[in-house]
Amino acid sequence: MHQRLPAEVLELVAERFRVLAEPARLRILDVLLGGERTVSDLVEDTGLNQANVSKHLAILRASNFVDRRKEGLYAYYSVSDPSVDQLCSIMCSRLEEQAEEQSALLSTGS
Amino acid sequence: MHQRLPAEVLELVAERFRVLAEPARLRILDVLLGGERTVSDLVEDTGLNQANVSKHLAILRASNFVDRRKEGLYAYYSVSDPSVDQLCSIMCSRLEEQAEEQSALLSTGS
DNA sequence: TCAGTATATGAACAGACAGTAATATAGCAT
DNA sequence: ATGCTATATTACTGTCTGTTCATATACTGA
Numbered sequence: 001m002h003q004r005l006p007a008e009v010l011e012l013v014a015e016r017f018r019v020l021a022e023p024a025r026l027r028i029l030d031v032l033l034g035g036e037r038t039v040s041d042l043v044e045d046t047g048l049n050q051a052n053v054s055k056h057l058a059i060l061r062a063s064n065f066v067d068r069r070k071e072g073l074y075a076y077y078s079v080s081d082p083s084v085d086q087l088c089s090i091m092c093s094r095l096e097e098q099a100e101e102q103s104a105l106l107s108t109g110s
Numbered sequence: 111m112h113q114r115l116p117a118e119v120l121e122l123v124a125e126r127f128r129v130l131a132e133p134a135r136l137r138i139l140d141v142l143l144g145g146e147r148t149v150s151d152l153v154e155d156t157g158l159n160q161a162n163v164s165k166h167l168a169i170l171r172a173s174n175f176v177d178r179r180k181e182g183l184y185a186y187y188s189v190s191d192p193s194v195d196q197l198c199s200i201m202c203s204r205l206e207e208q209a210e211e212q213s214a215l216l217s218t219g220s
Numbered sequence: 221t222c223a224g225t226a227t228a229t230g231a232a233c234a235g236a237c238a239g240t241a242a243t244a245t246a247g248c249a250t
Numbered sequence: 251a252t253g254c255t256a257t258a259t260t261a262c263t264g265t266c267t268g269t270t271c272a273t274a275t276a277c278t279g280a
Binding site: 004005007009010011012013014015016017018020021022023025026027030031034064081083086087088090091092093094095098 | 205
Binding site for chain 2: 225226227228229
Protein backbone atom coordinates (compact mmCIF):
# COMPACT_ATOMS: atom_id res chain seq x y z
CA MET A 1 0.00 0.00 0.00
CA HIS A 2 1.54 3.26 -1.10
CA GLN A 3 1.22 6.41 0.95
CA ARG A 4 0.84 9.49 -1.26
CA LEU A 5 3.22 12.29 -0.41
CA PRO A 6 2.14 15.95 -0.27
CA ALA A 7 3.33 18.19 -3.11
CA GLU A 8 5.42 20.35 -0.77
CA VAL A 9 7.38 17.34 0.41
CA LEU A 10 7.97 16.26 -3.17
CA GLU A 11 9.33 19.72 -3.89
CA LEU A 12 11.87 19.34 -1.12
CA VAL A 13 12.78 15.87 -2.32
CA ALA A 14 13.19 17.14 -5.87
CA GLU A 15 15.40 19.93 -4.60
CA ARG A 16 17.71 17.42 -2.97
CA PHE A 17 17.80 15.25 -6.08
CA ARG A 18 18.70 18.31 -8.11
CA VAL A 19 21.77 18.92 -5.96
CA LEU A 20 22.96 15.42 -6.83
CA ALA A 21 22.00 15.80 -10.48
CA GLU A 22 25.29 17.38 -11.38
CA PRO A 23 28.39 15.44 -12.49
CA ALA A 24 30.72 18.04 -10.97
CA ARG A 25 29.07 17.77 -7.57
CA LEU A 26 29.09 13.98 -7.74
CA ARG A 27 32.80 14.08 -8.53
CA ILE A 28 33.35 16.25 -5.47
CA LEU A 29 31.26 13.98 -3.26
CA ASP A 30 33.03 10.95 -4.67
CA VAL A 31 36.36 12.38 -3.58
CA LEU A 32 35.00 13.46 -0.21
CA LEU A 33 33.73 9.95 0.44
CA GLY A 34 37.40 9.06 0.62
CA GLY A 35 37.78 11.49 3.52
CA GLU A 36 38.03 15.13 4.44
CA ARG A 37 39.57 17.45 1.83
CA THR A 38 40.41 21.12 1.40
CA VAL A 39 39.12 23.17 -1.51
CA SER A 40 42.55 23.08 -3.10
CA ASP A 41 42.63 19.30 -2.81
CA LEU A 42 39.32 19.12 -4.59
CA VAL A 43 40.45 21.50 -7.31
CA GLU A 44 43.36 19.20 -7.97
CA ASP A 45 41.38 15.96 -7.71
CA THR A 46 38.47 17.04 -9.87
CA GLY A 47 40.16 19.29 -12.42
CA LEU A 48 37.49 21.94 -11.83
CA ASN A 49 38.64 25.50 -11.17
CA GLN A 50 38.59 27.03 -7.73
CA ALA A 51 35.56 29.29 -8.13
CA ASN A 52 33.59 26.39 -9.50
CA VAL A 53 34.52 24.04 -6.69
CA SER A 54 33.70 26.67 -4.07
CA LYS A 55 30.29 27.24 -5.60
CA HIS A 56 29.45 23.59 -5.74
CA LEU A 57 30.60 23.15 -2.16
CA ALA A 58 28.39 26.03 -1.08
CA ILE A 59 25.42 24.31 -2.71
CA LEU A 60 26.28 20.95 -1.15
CA ARG A 61 26.66 22.60 2.22
CA ALA A 62 23.39 24.52 1.96
CA SER A 63 21.66 21.18 1.42
CA ASN A 64 23.55 19.61 4.31
CA PHE A 65 25.29 17.04 2.17
CA VAL A 66 28.69 18.21 3.39
CA ASP A 67 30.20 19.84 6.46
CA ARG A 68 32.91 22.49 6.64
CA ARG A 69 35.64 22.90 9.19
CA LYS A 70 37.76 26.01 8.96
CA GLU A 71 41.36 25.93 10.09
CA GLY A 72 43.53 28.90 9.35
CA LEU A 73 43.49 29.61 5.66
CA TYR A 74 42.05 26.23 4.86
CA ALA A 75 38.52 24.95 4.68
CA TYR A 76 38.13 21.23 5.23
CA TYR A 77 35.04 19.67 3.72
CA SER A 78 33.61 16.26 4.45
CA VAL A 79 30.47 14.30 3.64
CA SER A 80 27.95 14.80 6.42
CA ASP A 81 25.06 12.90 4.89
CA PRO A 82 25.54 9.15 5.12
CA SER A 83 22.82 8.56 2.56
CA VAL A 84 24.94 9.99 -0.26
CA ASP A 85 26.88 6.77 -0.57
CA GLN A 86 23.70 4.74 -0.43
CA LEU A 87 21.90 6.83 -3.05
CA CYS A 88 24.78 6.57 -5.49
CA SER A 89 25.08 2.85 -4.90
CA ILE A 90 21.44 2.34 -5.70
CA MET A 91 21.77 4.36 -8.90
CA CYS A 92 24.87 2.46 -9.92
CA SER A 93 23.30 -0.94 -9.28
CA ARG A 94 20.36 0.05 -11.39
CA LEU A 95 22.65 1.23 -14.18
CA GLU A 96 24.41 -2.13 -14.14
CA GLU A 97 21.09 -3.97 -14.25
CA GLN A 98 20.05 -1.93 -17.23
CA ALA A 99 23.36 -2.55 -18.97
CA GLU A 100 22.88 -6.28 -18.44
CA GLU A 101 19.31 -6.25 -19.73
CA GLN A 102 20.52 -4.29 -22.71
CA SER A 103 23.32 -6.68 -23.58
CA ALA A 104 21.14 -9.72 -22.98
CA LEU A 105 18.62 -8.25 -25.38
CA LEU A 106 21.29 -7.64 -27.99
CA SER A 107 22.85 -11.10 -27.74
CA THR A 108 19.56 -12.94 -28.19
CA GLY A 109 18.48 -10.59 -30.94
CA SER A 110 15.45 -8.34 -30.59
CA MET B 111 37.34 1.97 1.96
CA HIS B 112 35.75 3.98 -0.77
CA GLN B 113 36.05 2.99 -4.41
CA ARG B 114 36.36 6.05 -6.69
CA LEU B 115 33.94 6.02 -9.58
CA PRO B 116 34.95 7.02 -13.12
CA ALA B 117 33.67 10.35 -14.40
CA GLU B 118 31.57 8.71 -17.13
CA VAL B 119 29.70 6.65 -14.56
CA LEU B 120 29.07 9.73 -12.46
CA GLU B 121 27.63 11.42 -15.54
CA LEU B 122 25.15 8.61 -15.96
CA VAL B 123 24.29 8.70 -12.28
CA ALA B 124 23.79 12.47 -12.44
CA GLU B 125 21.55 12.04 -15.46
CA ARG B 126 19.32 9.69 -13.50
CA PHE B 127 19.22 12.00 -10.51
CA ARG B 128 18.23 14.82 -12.83
CA VAL B 129 15.18 12.91 -13.99
CA LEU B 130 14.06 12.67 -10.37
CA ALA B 131 14.94 16.30 -9.66
CA GLU B 132 11.60 17.55 -10.85
CA PRO B 133 8.52 17.99 -8.62
CA ALA B 134 6.17 17.26 -11.51
CA ARG B 135 7.85 13.95 -12.30
CA LEU B 136 7.93 13.00 -8.63
CA ARG B 137 4.22 13.71 -8.43
CA ILE B 138 3.66 11.42 -11.39
CA LEU B 139 5.84 8.69 -9.91
CA ASP B 140 4.11 9.09 -6.59
CA VAL B 141 0.76 8.41 -8.23
CA LEU B 142 2.16 5.54 -10.28
CA LEU B 143 3.53 3.90 -7.14
CA GLY B 144 -0.13 3.38 -6.29
CA GLY B 145 -0.52 1.32 -9.45
CA GLU B 146 -0.84 1.52 -13.22
CA ARG B 147 -2.48 4.68 -14.64
CA THR B 148 -3.38 6.15 -17.99
CA VAL B 149 -2.19 9.55 -19.11
CA SER B 150 -5.65 10.97 -18.49
CA ASP B 151 -5.65 9.56 -14.98
CA LEU B 152 -2.36 11.28 -14.32
CA VAL B 153 -3.61 14.56 -15.76
CA GLU B 154 -6.47 14.44 -13.31
CA ASP B 155 -4.40 13.28 -10.34
CA THR B 156 -1.56 15.74 -10.77
CA GLY B 157 -3.33 18.79 -12.13
CA LEU B 158 -0.72 19.07 -14.88
CA ASN B 159 -1.93 19.48 -18.44
CA GLN B 160 -1.89 16.65 -20.93
CA ALA B 161 1.08 17.76 -23.03
CA ASN B 162 3.10 18.26 -19.91
CA VAL B 163 2.27 14.87 -18.47
CA SER B 164 3.07 13.16 -21.77
CA LYS B 165 6.43 14.84 -21.94
CA HIS B 166 7.38 13.94 -18.39
CA LEU B 167 6.30 10.37 -19.03
CA ALA B 168 8.48 10.23 -22.13
CA ILE B 169 11.44 11.34 -20.04
CA LEU B 170 10.68 8.85 -17.28
CA ARG B 171 10.32 6.10 -19.85
CA ALA B 172 13.54 6.98 -21.66
CA SER B 173 15.34 6.55 -18.34
CA ASN B 174 13.52 3.28 -17.66
CA PHE B 175 11.81 4.53 -14.56
CA VAL B 176 8.40 3.64 -15.98
CA ASP B 177 6.92 1.15 -18.44
CA ARG B 178 4.17 1.74 -20.97
CA ARG B 179 1.48 -0.66 -22.07
CA LYS B 180 -0.73 0.43 -24.96
CA GLU B 181 -4.28 -0.75 -25.16
CA GLY B 182 -6.51 0.79 -27.78
CA LEU B 183 -6.56 4.52 -27.36
CA TYR B 184 -5.08 4.32 -23.90
CA ALA B 185 -1.52 4.20 -22.67
CA TYR B 186 -1.05 2.59 -19.29
CA TYR B 187 2.03 3.63 -17.39
CA SER B 188 3.55 1.96 -14.37
CA VAL B 189 6.73 2.20 -12.31
CA SER B 190 9.29 -0.26 -13.65
CA ASP B 191 12.17 0.70 -11.43
CA PRO B 192 11.78 -0.66 -7.90
CA SER B 193 14.48 1.67 -6.61
CA VAL B 194 12.29 4.75 -7.11
CA ASP B 195 10.41 4.04 -3.93
CA GLN B 196 13.63 3.37 -2.05
CA LEU B 197 15.34 6.53 -3.31
CA CYS B 198 12.43 8.73 -2.30
CA SER B 199 12.22 7.05 1.10
CA ILE B 200 15.87 7.74 1.77
CA MET B 201 15.44 11.38 0.77
CA CYS B 202 12.35 11.74 2.95
CA SER B 203 14.02 10.14 5.98
CA ARG B 204 16.91 12.51 5.61
CA LEU B 205 14.55 15.47 5.35
CA GLU B 206 12.86 14.39 8.57
CA GLU B 207 16.20 14.04 10.32
CA GLN B 208 17.16 17.52 9.24
CA ALA B 209 13.86 18.93 10.39
CA GLU B 210 14.40 17.34 13.79
CA GLU B 211 17.95 18.64 14.09
CA GLN B 212 16.66 22.05 13.11
CA SER B 213 13.90 22.14 15.69
CA ALA B 214 16.17 20.70 18.38
CA LEU B 215 18.62 23.47 17.65
CA LEU B 216 15.91 26.09 17.89
CA SER B 217 14.41 24.82 21.12
CA THR B 218 17.76 24.77 22.96
CA GLY B 219 18.70 28.13 21.52
CA SER B 220 21.72 28.52 19.23
C1' DT C 221 -15.53 7.97 -44.46
C1' DC C 222 -16.11 11.10 -40.72
C1' DA C 223 -16.22 12.66 -36.04
C1' DG C 224 -14.43 12.17 -31.58
C1' DT C 225 -11.06 10.88 -28.10
C1' DA C 226 -6.35 9.73 -26.14
C1' DT C 227 -1.76 10.48 -26.59
C1' DA C 228 2.49 12.33 -28.67
C1' DT C 229 5.19 15.90 -30.69
C1' DG C 230 6.91 20.53 -32.42
C1' DA C 231 7.71 25.47 -31.81
C1' DA C 232 8.30 29.32 -28.93
C1' DC C 233 9.10 31.48 -24.65
C1' DA C 234 10.78 32.16 -19.92
C1' DG C 235 13.32 30.92 -15.98
C1' DA C 236 17.08 28.46 -13.86
C1' DC C 237 21.77 27.38 -13.56
C1' DA C 238 26.74 25.92 -14.50
C1' DG C 239 31.01 27.90 -15.99
C1' DT C 240 34.34 31.66 -15.95
C1' DA C 241 36.84 35.83 -14.91
C1' DA C 242 37.44 39.32 -11.78
C1' DT C 243 37.33 40.74 -7.28
C1' DA C 244 36.58 40.49 -2.26
C1' DT C 245 37.64 38.51 2.23
C1' DA C 246 40.46 36.55 5.56
C1' DG C 247 44.38 34.50 7.67
C1' DC C 248 49.49 33.87 7.73
C1' DA C 249 54.44 35.21 7.40
C1' DT C 250 58.10 38.38 7.12
C1' DA D 251 51.94 47.05 7.56
C1' DT D 252 52.75 44.36 3.28
C1' DG D 253 52.58 40.68 0.41
C1' DC D 254 51.00 36.01 -0.28
C1' DT D 255 47.80 32.22 -0.16
C1' DA D 256 43.18 29.95 0.33
C1' DT D 257 38.53 30.54 -0.17
C1' DA D 258 34.21 32.98 -1.18
C1' DT D 259 31.41 35.93 -3.95
C1' DT D 260 29.74 38.79 -7.81
C1' DA D 261 28.52 39.76 -12.52
C1' DC D 262 27.96 37.93 -16.83
C1' DT D 263 27.03 34.68 -20.47
C1' DG D 264 25.44 30.64 -22.80
C1' DT D 265 22.85 26.59 -22.41
C1' DC D 266 19.36 23.72 -20.99
C1' DT D 267 14.69 22.61 -19.90
C1' DG D 268 9.85 23.03 -18.13
C1' DT D 269 5.60 24.98 -19.63
C1' DT D 270 2.14 26.09 -22.94
C1' DC D 271 -0.29 26.27 -27.30
C1' DA D 272 -1.09 24.25 -31.45
C1' DT D 273 -0.98 20.38 -34.18
C1' DA D 274 -0.12 15.53 -35.49
C1' DT D 275 -0.96 10.61 -34.92
C1' DA D 276 -3.61 6.73 -33.91
C1' DC D 277 -7.48 4.20 -32.52
C1' DT D 278 -12.74 3.77 -32.00
C1' DG D 279 -17.47 4.00 -33.26
C1' DA D 280 -21.28 5.44 -36.16
